[in-house]
């Protein structure tokens with residue numbers, strides 16, 4: 229039924245552009261994408277995830293981590309020059325393209341998270357073609373594998389073919405190059421097409437078509453692109469930065485927000501335009517998000533560990549990032565936390581904290597915005613086996629002055645990203 233409806237919308241769109249009719253309005257609706265656990269399980273690679281996070285945010289990398297990853301690094305570390313592509317910029321929206329048009333539609337799309345929860349993937353439709361992408365609240369590019377890639381890079385992937393789309397339009401002279409830092413980068417050219425995310429659709433959305441992707445993306449056949457949910461000052465399209473899917477669809481949504489429901493073992497969801505009250509317990513706490521650097525950033529006043537009720541002071545700024553697996557916190561917090569874990573140590577072979585896999589992990593309570601205490605459940609902080617009986621910590625220390633709260637944090641929290649009011653809403657998962 230939903231599939232039928234979506235085709236109906238596309239045909240209407242096509243017709244309406246021919247007749248130069250006013251924009252189609254179907255009223256405000258909300259949309260949902262289910263996310264399910266991926267059966268293809270990959271060995272957990274904690275050090276690699278840690279490196280990815282440091283590099284995504286251009287943080288200093290500890291020497292022992294570099295040593296532990298010696299072989300991979302030779303191929304994967306991009307140059308400083310390349311890094312500057314993703315350098316957070318000051319707010320300047322004057323060069324952002326604003327001609328895309330949100331279109332209300334309805335439907336839902338099945339989704340498949342990958343690699344045992346290291347990443348979560350969701351299918352989107354571009355010009356009617358399904359592509360599985362990872363949603364990333366820490367970046368602002370929508371790029372996908374395209375048929376322009378060399379055949380060998382496309383094996384096992386869904387490559388978007390603009391020549392088969394009636395709604396595709398090239399954007400002459402535009403190009404992009406994004407490097408997340410771990411070799412998971414892409415570059416190519418740009419066009420626009422109708423992008424449908426579980427029923428929420430934008431006509432004329434900028435779609436960045438890869439003509440080159442890094443090996444790490446080639447080998448990860450679960451993911452054929454990324455959909456950035458941060459703000460467009462981080463977008464890498466040149467000469468004119470492009471607005472994100474969420475920025476474009478927001479005016480058509482019942483509420484100007486999306487919600488993130490990521491779970492360790494069970495199906496989760498991204499929803500656009502509505503808050504599903506059955507997904508969380510109690511009331512949502514609303515926290516102002518600082519978005520001036522293009523990220524969803526919150527402040528934290530402190531934390532506590534386990535059943536200790538006294539919060540320890542420790543002011544921090546944190547970027548809330550669905551595209552990062554681990555949770556990077558201040559060294560002070562990390563040290564305090566692991567002082568409660570018997571056998572936890574900085575493991576030179578891992579370049580991060582490991583502990584005996586049978587260790588009991590206490591909960592971490594972390595303040596958000598001075599108004600909410602998020603409980604990160606102990607068992608969720610075990611990222612998985614590193615070597616033998618040593619497990620890699622899902623919490624590691626930042627080497628920068630800000631923290632990155634990735635999927636380890638989301639496993640216990642239902643999070644609302646309110647783009648209309650620049651707020652984050654949080655509550656414990658139901």
Ligand SMILES: *[C@@H]1O[C@H](CO)[C@@H](O)[C@H](O)[C@H]1NC(C)=O
Pocket residue numbers: 325326327328397398399400402420432433434468
């Ligand atoms: C702006 O976007 C529209 C469609 O969304 C596209 O046709 C146009 O080429 C873009 N303009 C620039 C300067 O990027």
Ligand SMILES: *[C@@H]1O[C@H](CO)[C@@H](O)[C@H](O)[C@H]1NC(C)=O
Pocket residue numbers: 401402403404466467
């Ligand atoms: C990308 O576009 C910019 C601005 O139009 C241009 O200066 C640059 O040479 C282009 N890069 C490539 C690799 O085509």
Ligand SMILES: *[C@@H]1O[C@H](CO)[C@@H](O)[C@H](O)[C@H]1NC(C)=O
Pocket residue numbers: 584586587588
């Ligand atoms: C964990 O396993 C080790 C070795 O098998 C054992 O010595 C230790 O007592 C166990 N610890 C816990 C908390 O079960």
Ligand SMILES: CC(=O)N[C@H]1CO[C@H](CO)[C@@H](O)[C@@H]1O
Pocket residue numbers: 492493
């Ligand atoms: C039902 C199920 O898959 N449970 C798993 C949830 O994740 C933990 C940690 O990876 C496993 O130990 C459980 O078996």
